[in-house]
Amino acid sequence: MNYSKEASDLDFAYKVRRALNEATENIPEPALDRLAQARKIALARKKTEAPASVLAFRGVLASAGGFAFKGPGSWMGKFGIALPLLVLVAGLIGIYEYEQQQNINELADIDTAVLVDELPPAAYIDTGFSAYLNKAEE
Template structure:
């Protein structure tokens, strides 16, 4: 609506309101009922129009393809804000895995160094009785 139409609507409303007090009660009641009926139709009609407008917008966006992603100024920001936490999580999990692997390698290297520097032959470590003896001696020391 342009300003000329708005001005005309205000003038008509003003002229109708000037003689409102002179109208008979039966006429004002009928006008009130007509207004209520119009509002009821408008309220029932409004959600349908909203749905139709939403469907028309979705249909138009689908026809444009990738252009729809860039039609809104910061629409990409919402998508990126979903991806960034996922990337941080994956990077963190990879870091934890690498740290655990390095710890395991360090423990194995320490164990290998202890076995190689010991005076016992390697066959002693393979003997099940020797393992039981070591476990028993560790328990008695504690």
Template sequence: MNSNQLNFAYKVRHALNENLDNLPASTTDRLASARRIALSRQKKESPLHALAPQRLIAGPAGVMFGERLSWFARMGVAVPLIVLVLGLTGIYRYEQQRRINDTADIDAEVLSDELPLTAYLDHGFNAYLAKRGE
């Protein structure tokens, strides 16, 4: 109902309440029966629905996060993570060792005097050493 209809209903109710004592008994009875009929036709209220959030995800992932994981499922998550960490650590150590070996080779070549003295004055050789020493 909009505000105009609501205001009209309040005015009618107020007018009826003011003259309630002056109405004849037959009119009061008819109003009472009309009220009972109107109340019987009123829509029944639906039961209240409460939102109960659950942390579930549809599909197989929902089982993993909604319930406790079995030891097999936990291993299925932990083993790939451990393999990943070990693999990255191995790659890091390999690259470090390769860099150390390359630097050692350059140092050995410089210290063994296999290069002529003019090589040390060449800017390209310095660039070569800088590139190989990275």
């Protein structure tokens, strides 16, 4: 809503209230008595206020304390904290195992290539080839 519209609405409400207050001074006495009687009847007919039951979860949003449902003491609150941590740990373990498997596969490919190829015996004596093999094993 526009600020100027809010200001004009508020200004209008003040003007209406002022006009009604000024007009109440000019109401005749019998009309005031009838208004008072009508007010008493309306208050007598007013229903008693029943407590409203509302289903609401405390702390559902992150901005409401950071814990789901009833806080850190409830089992749902603990589960809400533990589940993301378990998923994170499982993901990290999975990434580590995948990297290890990739490293093993690369070393196996090098070993297979070395064992299948017919290399001259001088290649095994060469220090550069030994360094290459040591680097591949790391």
